[in-house]
Amino acid sequence: xxxxxxxxxxxxxxxxxxxxxxxxxxRAAVFALEALGLPVWAVPTVILPWHPGxxxxxxxxxxxxxxxxxxxxxxxxPWLGEVGAVLxxxxxxxxxxxxxxxxxxxxxxxxxxxxxxxxxxxxxxGGLYVPEATAAAIRDLLVPLADIATPNRFELEWLAGERLxxxxxxxxxxxxxxxxxxxxxxxxxxxxxxxxNLLVTAREAVLAEHRAVPDAPHGTGDLISALFLGRLLGGxxxxxxxxxxxxxxxxxxARAVKRGADELMLETDTQSLTHPMAMVQTxxxxxxxxxxxxxxxx
Numbered sequence: 001x002x003x004x005x006x007x008x009x010x011x012x013x014x015x016x017x018x019x020x021x022x023x024x025x026x027r028a029a030v031f032a033l034e035a036l037g038l039p040v041w042a043v044p045t046v047i048l049p050w051h052p053g054x055x056x057x058x059x060x061x062x063x064x065x066x067x068x069x070x071x072x073x074x075x076x077x078p079w080l081g082e083v084g085a086v087l088x089x090x091x092x093x094x095x096x097x098x099x100x101x102x103x104x105x106x107x108x109x110x111x112x113x114x115x116x117x118x119x120x121x122x123x124x125x126g127g128l129y130v131p132e133a134t135a136a137a138i139r140d141l142l143v144p145l146a147d148i149a150t151p152n153r154f155e156l157e158w159l160a161g162e163r164l165x166x167x168x169x170x171x172x173x174x175x176x177x178x179x180x181x182x183x184x185x186x187x188x189x190x191x192x193x194x195x196x197n198l199l200v201t202a203r204e205a206v207l208a209e210h211r212a213v214p215d216a217p218h219g220t221g222d223l224i225s226a227l228f229l230g231r232l233l234g235g236x237x238x239x240x241x242x243x244x245x246x247x248x249x250x251x252x253x254a255r256a257v258k259r260g261a262d263e264l265m266l267e268t269d270t271q272s273l274t275h276p277m278a279m280v281q282t283x284x285x286x287x288x289x290x291x292x293x294x295x296x297x298x
Contacts, residue, residue, distance in 0.1 A: 009082040009111065010233065011039040013074065015100055016089030016121070016222065018044035023264040024051050024219035025090055029226035031266045035273045036230035039082065041074065046092030051218045054262070061092035068099040075106035083107050084114055087229055088142060089222055090121040091130070097137035104145055115232070118146035118179070119225040124154050124186075148232075149179040150225040152186040167198055167207065172288045174200040181238060183228055185221055191281065197224065198285075199242045205285040208242050210250035210278065213257050219264050224249045227273065239282070247276035254278075 012033050017025030030040045045067075047060040062070070074080070086107055088100050104116045120143060122128055122135040139159050143149055157164050160173035167188045174182040180201060187198035187207065194209040224245050231241035251272040256265050266273065 009084040009114075011041060011079075011082040011084060012229065012233070013041045013043065013083055013086045013103070013107070014089075014226070015043040015045060015071075015087070015096075015103075016119075017046045017048065017092070018042075019048045019050050021050045021263075022054075022219070023217075023223075023266050025222055028219040028222040028264065028266065029087060029089065032223055032226040032273055033087075033230045035266075035270050036227070036234060038230055038233060041083070043071065043074070045090060045096055053218055059092070064093060064095035064099075067093075067096055068102075071099045071103045075103050080107065080110045083111065084233055085117065085229060086114070087117045087119065087225060089119040089225065091134055091138065094131065094133040094137040097134075097141040101141045101145055104142075115147045115229070116145055117148040117150065117225060117229045118142045119150045119221065120155050120159065121221065122155050123158060124152060127154075128158065144178055146179040148181045148183070148229065149174075149177070150183045150185065150221070150228065152221060153184055153188075154186065156182075156184055167196070167205070167285055168288065168291075170198055171200045171205045171285070174198075175202070175288060183224070183242065185224060190283070194281075197242065197246050199238060201238065202289075203287070204239075205287045206239055206242060207283055207285055208246040209281045210246055211254075213250070213253045215257060216253055217256055217261065217263050220249050220253060223252070223264065223266075243280050243282055244276060247278040247280045248273050250280065251276050251278040 014029045026042050030042050033040050048057045086104050107114045120138045122130050164170045182200045184198045187196040189196040189209050195212045197208045199206045227245035228241050231244050252269045
């Protein structure tokens with residue numbers, strides 16, 4: 001059955017939160033991936049009526065044993081060869097991390113070309129907004145497995161255990177954590193009034209910037225993770241995927257705010273996901289391996 005010679009599938013398993021109203025978690029990621037032409041298997045880690053930032057929201061978290069059993073069913077599904085990637089985001093409980101890790105292992109056993117993107121959705125500038133046990137499970141079990149990680153800068157600081165005062169520190173922390181590709185959102189912008197996304201690999205550090213949008217709706221982290229992964233699965237290189245994903249998020253965000261929307265309006269702005277027109281400033285930064293005493297030759 002299948003094995004090492006089986007070509008990568010096109011489907012993406014997305015494991016994150018689900019809201020009845022809004023475009024965060026799975027609602028954002030699934031829509032973006034499907035807009036890019038990729039089939040999606042969607043697994044909710046928690047069900048909410050809306051993003052908790054809008055007010056009190058009832059949480060329904062699947063029991064750990066049942067969540068694990070459901071992911072086990074997927075791991076043994078006869079269609080597992082369809083899967084070319086796994087994307088995990090917000091977790092509803094720390095026990096879910098081990099189940100996600102087992103599923104990633106099963107997907108890779110079936111298809112060695114499959115990629116795993118870990119979006120460690122644990123906090124922002126205000127600190128952790130998940131229990132520390134959940135954040136620790138993501139740090140210890142999922143980030144080390146990832147081919148790609150997409151923390152925001154504050155999440156990266158927590159994962160690395162230190163303040164990251166500039167993009168050089170951000171890049172060094174990203175390299176120490178281990179995923180071969182890391183896209184750090186909310187990196188330090190070099191242009192006034194802008195927001196930066198910093199792509200860090202073993203060979204390069206590339207910063208993409210766009211104008212900051214005030215009163216931004218939730219969901220941009222979920223969206224850029226899905227768009228970046230979708231672009232890679234579509235054959236784009238990392239630099240092009242960074243530029244396209246950043247442009248799309250800015251365009252969707254700016255249009256939602258202009259309309260006075262309290263949520264991203266992906267259903268209206270699908271064209272922005274697939275063919276963004278916004279200009280994004282990208283620049284290569286000094287890579288930590290090229291700094292003084294690095295010993296690496298250009």
